[in-house]
Amino acid sequence: MSLLAIDVNKCKKDGICVIECPRNIIQLGDEDGYPQSIPGGEKMCILCGHCVAVCPNNALSNFKVPIEVCPPIEKKFLINENQSTQFLRSRRAIRNYEDKPVENDKIQKLIDISRYAPNAGNTQMVEWVVVNDKDKVHKIAEETADWIREILNDDPAKVNLTAGFLKFFLAAWDSGQDSILRNAPALIVAMAPKKSGSGIMDPVIALAYLELAAPVQGLGTCWAGLMNSAMVNSPKIRSSVGVPEDYPYFYPMMLGYPRFMFYRLPERNQSKIIWR
Numbered sequence: 001m002s003l004l005a006i007d008v009n010k011c012k013k014d015g016i017c018v019i020e021c022p023r024n025i026i027q028l029g030d031e032d033g034y035p036q037s038i039p040g041g042e043k044m045c046i047l048c049g050h051c052v053a054v055c056p057n058n059a060l061s062n063f064k065v066p067i068e069v070c071p072p073i074e075k076k077f078l079i080n081e082n083q084s085t086q087f088l089r090s091r092r093a094i095r096n097y098e099d100k101p102v103e104n105d106k107i108q109k110l111i112d113i114s115r116y117a118p119n120a121g122n123t124q125m126v127e128w129v130v131v132n133d134k135d136k137v138h139k140i141a142e143e144t145a146d147w148i149r150e151i152l153n154d155d156p157a158k159v160n161l162t163a164g165f166l167k168f169f170l171a172a173w174d175s176g177q178d179s180i181l182r183n184a185p186a187l188i189v190a191m192a193p194k195k196s197g198s199g200i201m202d203p204v205i206a207l208a209y210l211e212l213a214a215p216v217q218g219l220g221t222c223w224a225g226l227m228n229s230a231m232v233n234s235p236k237i238r239s240s241v242g243v244p245e246d247y248p249y250f251y252p253m254m255l256g257y258p259r260f261m262f263y264r265l266p267e268r269n270q271s272k273i274i275w276r
Contacts, residue, residue, distance in 0.1 A: 003037035003045060003063060010059035011035070017051040017060055026051060035060060046122040089265045091212060094220030095182045097256035102132060102186045106217045107255070110210045114190075117209040120198035126206045129189040129242040141181040143237050144230040145173045151233075169226060180226055184254035187224070191243055191250035200249045207253050220258035227252045 013033045018026045025041035049065040061067040172179035190203035211221040230237045
């Protein structure tokens, strides 16, 4: 079976698909000038869909990425510079949540959006663990607090640079505050197996997509950095969360309905740039 199907009535033989293919597996035919895959090209295709998406004439379909599953970009949904700037600047880390469960279908929508995040070689190896139960999330936070207590008691010298930081969170926990997962009703972990070529980057980029999409569903997120440190250092906590042993790349994120709204866009330091 040929990798490409060309509508000869629409194709202009402009070679844009040839130029855009990241694997260089498309060429223009010597006899008729229409795009075609090189021998063995179907085995090298990474399913990115660039060839289908870049054709201005809708003349090309890829049997691995058919044009029928590639909806057109609609101009009415494009956002302008001011809209995109406010959208990105209005992103906030949510640390106060409503005592309200998150619907599974909303989490499913967020994960479905996140699967379009860029990933190395389009290998699409990011997988997910969803803990959508407040009691279970609190139990994981409790285990993390125990882990902090253990490392501080066992050998404080090993954590001398962060001991004060950890003691602060532990003191807050012991006073009855959930300083670890902030009473979030849900915890989401993006992860990738050992064979993933890009390590932690693919899960992190996928989570970035998820957190930017969350406000559209009325939800808020927060990167669970302390929780991540516990997971990195404690096989027990990784097991409690549900991350398999052969999945060394992961990062957790809190999810829930924000208790408060935000009305302004805080300033940040100017970027430091080295122009070469």
